[in-house]
Amino acid sequence: MSTYLRGIRTPHRKGTKKKPVLRMDVPATVTIPMSMHIGKPATPIVKVGDLVRVGTKIGEADGYISSPVFSSVSGKVVKLIEHRLITGAATTAVVIESDGEMAVDESIAPPVVNSKEDLVAAIKASGIVGLGGAGFPTFVKLDVDPARIDYLIINGAECEPYVTSDTVTMLTRADDMLYALRALRRHLGIQNVIVGVENNNRQGADAMAALGQMMDDLSIKVHSLPAIYPQGGEKVLIYHTTGRKVMNNQLPIDQGCVVLNCTTLAAIGAYLQTGMPLVEKCVSVDGGAVRLPRNVIAPIGASFQDLFDFCGGLTTEPAKMIYGGPMMGITVPDATAPILKNTNAILALTKKEARLPKTTACIRCGACVNTCPFGLEPATIAAAYDKKDIDALKDLQVLSCMECGCCSFVCPANRPLVQMNKLSKQLIRDEARKEGGNK
Template identity: 55%
Template sequence: MSIFKLNGVHLKHHKNTADVPPVRMPVPKKAVIPMSMHIGAPAVPVVKAGDEVRVGQLVGEAAGGLSSPVYSGVSGKVKKIDEIISVTGAHITAVVIEPDGLQTVSEEVVPPTVTNREEFLSAMQRSGIVGLGGAGFPTTVKLAADVSRIDTIVVNGAECEPYITSDTRTMIDDAALVAEGLGMLMKYLEVSKAVIGIENNKPKCIASMRQATEGMEGVEVRSLPAVYPQGGEKVLVYHTLGRVIGEGKLPLDCGVVVINCTTVATIAKYIKTGMPLVEKCVTVDGSAISEPKNVIAPIGTPVLELIEFCGGFKCPPRKIIYGGPMMGIALPDLYLPVLKQTNAILAFDRKDATPPPETACIRCGRCVSHCPFGLAPCDIADAYAADNAAALEKFKVNLCMECGCCSYVCPAKRNLVQTNKLAKVKLRNYQTKNREGGK
């Protein structure tokens, strides 16, 4: 489709857990369910200490349009409504539940009646489903767009981060669900064309998705080169459809809805069973994990319990991250829970975890030549150091998707993507000040 490919980096895939089906872990001893697992306003707790809850029962209701309801993944007793510190350092409310181990399903869990678009959207709103690729954007907001603006659905099955195989397993084990969910999306969004983009290092996924979508009109499974960050929204849309999502624009602005493959499968599961998003398949891997595997765990399971289920640590862990090694966030606390959008928990030993010391930029240009969007991180770093916000605007640091290719390839080991993130904040403040000054 696209003549020129965007740049990126070739990473070691480390897809160690790709060939083993996920295992369901026993009920955790404690479940900590945060009210903020999505972009937008936090949900509001509707249970109080002492309440009995069941699997699939609402514990936090959505607060406004850009929010998402939260359900319990365990049955048991609410111990307290607590405040925890999330990985971003924000204080967030969480419902702490002591499971009874029975996993009694709530009577609220009944398949929704969906016969038209309105019913579909309202079901999506109730499902608690958010973007499961990692961003946590409430899915219903994405789908509520004006149907006349959408002509294509792109299903993201790239899974370009190393180690993570939870999407891989979805596409192998639940290919039929993905196909079914895609069928529903095409029907209710009135779209006749869909592309499923999968990196070519997952031939099994490509084969199973091709088989599952056989006979579906307008659906194409596309094999893509395994070049990180193939699963970046703008990269994926360009490489599958040849469309460029411009500065400050959304996929919707060029007629596309991009949706993660596990999100699609979860949509189908909800419509069929009425069970909202209460559990996740999480890849547990990394050099400090004894038995790497994919684990199905209730949302709210403390990370430590998940790791203990995988045989615990085989050596002292030095760094634990949510998500993949390129964009994942390091955890300050082992008792933080599995979130809706958690697709992997990786633990690394001292050797893998210690960041190399930063040295002077040698102006080799590798950060520029590997940036998918053609930005110049070395120049951005200079402008940031010089406090030159006008230059940051010119260098388009706002386009940076924070994929981390620049830091990865830098031979001087400079923290370029971190500087980009700081520079984006500086640029936003500068632009806000300019706008106010102009009034």
């Protein structure tokens, strides 16, 4: 059995499933970080006192792997602050006081796209990044020789508990996805599209199949994925849908594949039609402490608290608040944390939901190894991390860990294996940086 077929069955707890999608009230202020993507942070191009509108550029991309940033409200820039990212790194954030008008920037107009170069430039200008959580600037994936693309794979797998915002996209944004697919077909010569949807998401699969019937010049196949976690990991999805394996140090395009999350695809379509850059996001607001779990369309930069308030407030003091789902999500220290471009969910978990059992010694049962989709050895990695043995960590290929958390989930000793993997990766990166600095 390929290791890619491994995974775990998690409780779904999708409290926002079948709930209507609502647009939240305009928040009083938004805090918009310059780094909401993989790559170099954008450079702020506004100063305190500047008036901005919805779609006004406030941060310029810095270099190739970077992304511009836009105001999500109309109002006045009141502060530029140092903002601590969830990775611990610091970036600048622009704080904008909203005037409540949501007036649109006069420059907003659909881009003129007549070629592949135009399309890539437009997607770069839109500020769109991977909206499934990764935050990688989307234009980079499409800035390739079209002859290398055998498959465009649309990621509709939503295997994380609680999260339903991608399903909402599949059910409600067919027009935007269709528009994007037509542009990708025309300018990148995309012939084959495969949509990966889990076999327990019938509605999503039906919606995507209906989309396929609307495209007569493009083959769109809906691939039913097993309802096990993690199906949304890029390499896992490519293997399940095409049988191709992306090896270590390879990119999906090396196996003829480009993977886009379904919400990213919809965002491309919306931008090409309107010219409005990425300024808002559909977010699943859930967890036992949320009074009215909902999918909410929120301006980027609104706070957790703004979204909780829109969902009827909290019923109890949350034991934990998380960006994303409970498997791969990141805990935030308080409810002032802003919604980012790639935020697909925010959770407020009760003490019972967030309870972490006591860690005990490894009993060498091998469950973590047997569950890892990449065939890694988490227990051995943890031992190498304890010794800070960087050579061993590299040999154990910890850098290919996708941080899915399956190993921690199955460990009977409740060892924080995924956290050790993250720290191990950081150790290797720090070492590489030091070596680079010494040259």
